[in-house]
Amino acid sequence: MLYIGLKHLHTTVATLTVLLFILRGGWMVAGSAMLQRKWVKIVPHVIDTTLLVTAFAVAWIGWRYPVVLHDWITAKVVALVVYIVLGIIALKRGRTATIRVTAFFAALVVYAYIVMVALYKTPLPI
Ligand code: HEM
Numbered sequence: 001m002l003y004i005g006l007k008h009l010h011t012t013v014a015t016l017t018v019l020l021f022i023l024r025g026g027w028m029v030a031g032s033a034m035l036q037r038k039w040v041k042i043v044p045h046v047i048d049t050t051l052l053v054t055a056f057a058v059a060w061i062g063w064r065y066p067v068v069l070h071d072w073i074t075a076k077v078v079a080l081v082v083y084i085v086l087g088i089i090a091l092k093r094g095r096t097a098t099i100r101v102t103a104f105f106a107a108l109v110v111y112a113y114i115v116m117v118a119l120y121k122t123p124l125p126i
Pocket of ligand 1: 007010011014015055056058059060062063073076077080083111114115118119
């Protein structure tokens with residue numbers, strides 16, 4: 001089944017993206033030169049692009065989104081943008097260590113929210 005396969009790929013890359021984010025956050029705090037490695041700069045883009053493509057593929061095939069709007073999917077799209085922006089602040093743009101670390105943990109909270117929205121299929125999964 002195409003849909004099941006895509007959903008598995010989606011959840012796999014969703015897991016990989018946060019694992020890599022945590023790893024890079026650790027390297028950032030440690031001031032590691034690993035962050036400058038070529039593969040460390042390229043692989044996250046490949047994973048994040050796959051995440052986006054599979055996200056919109058399952059959204060379309062399974063839920064006919066965005067022709068048929070579902071508030072929980074829209075919440076995931078918005079939250080993903082927030083997660084990406086916080087990730088950029090945490091790993092690149094944050095001017096002080098405090099800003100970077102705060103953005104890092106805020107990104108993890110937003111990530112947890114996205115997973116909860118995926119599981120409960122409501123924008124307020126509390
Ligand atoms: C960091 C970002 C994301 C994470 C961690 C994530 C996580 C997940 C997880 C864990 C599932 C499986 C839910 C289940 O088995 O019940 C899922 C499914 C799904 N996700 Fe995502 N997702 C992300 C981004 C997105 C985005 C941006 C979209 C919208 C385009 C999206 C759309 C979907 C859809 C439509 C499903 C299938 C729901 C179903 O039919 O059960 N995801 N996601």
